[in-house]
Amino acid sequence: xxxxxxxxxxxxxDMLIYKKNGILLFGNKNYRxxxxxxxxxxxxxxxRYINKLSKKEIKNLKYLKFNIKEM
Numbered sequence: 385x386x387x388x389x390x391x392x393x394x395x396x397x398d399m400l401i402y403k404k405n406g407i408l409l410f411g412n413k414n415y416r417x418x419x420x421x422x423x424x425x426x427x428x429x430x431x432r433y434i435n436k437l438s439k440k441e442i443k444n445l446k447y448l449k450f451n452i453k454e455m
Contacts, residue, residue, distance in 0.1 A: 386450055393423060395452070397434055398445040401426050412448040 386392070391403040401410045401423060409418050410426045415433065420426035434442065 386452060392452065395449070396427055397430055398449045399430050400450050400452075401430075412445065412450065414448050 387404060389404060392400065393403060393408075394401045396410075399410055399412050399415075401408070401420075403409070407418055408420050408422070408426060409416060410420060410430060411417055417429060417433075420429055434445070437445075
C-alpha cells in the first residue's frame, strides 16, 4: 500500500522510486533504501540489489511491488 505523503517518481524493475518528506527512497514491500542521492543512483542501487538475488527471489519481485492503484 502506498503512503499518504509519498510523491511517486518512477517504477523501475518492480521497485518504486519515490519521495517521502523530502527524502528520496526506493524499494518494495520487503526492501527499502534511502541511500540514493538522485534517480540515477537509485536505479544503479536497484540493479545491484537485484543482481545479488537468487532466481527464486527475482521471480517473487513482481508480487512484492506496491499497488499504485490504491492511491
